[in-house]
Amino acid sequence: MVFVDSGTALLSDIEYQAFDGPVAWQNGNGTAYRQRRDVDGRTGEITLQHEGEDDALWQQVYAFDSFNKTESLDSHL
Secondary structure, X not given: OOEEXXXXXXXXXXXXXXXOOEEEEEEOOXXXXXXXXXXXXXXXXXXXXXXXXXXXXXXXXXXXXXXXOEEEEEXXX
């Protein structure tokens, strides 16, 4: 699926997790968005990076306790 505005793709290469929503896509400006979820479906990490590069432009990493409360949230630029 590709969303297009005035001939420019806004989103493409959308990936879905089974029984859930989208977890990754390519933005029209060349950046890629990706979520990693744990076995309980909680977001464990969100990363934004340029296509083809290893270093993240922005990243958030989540950790949860045994009661599903957010234990920590680390942001990296």
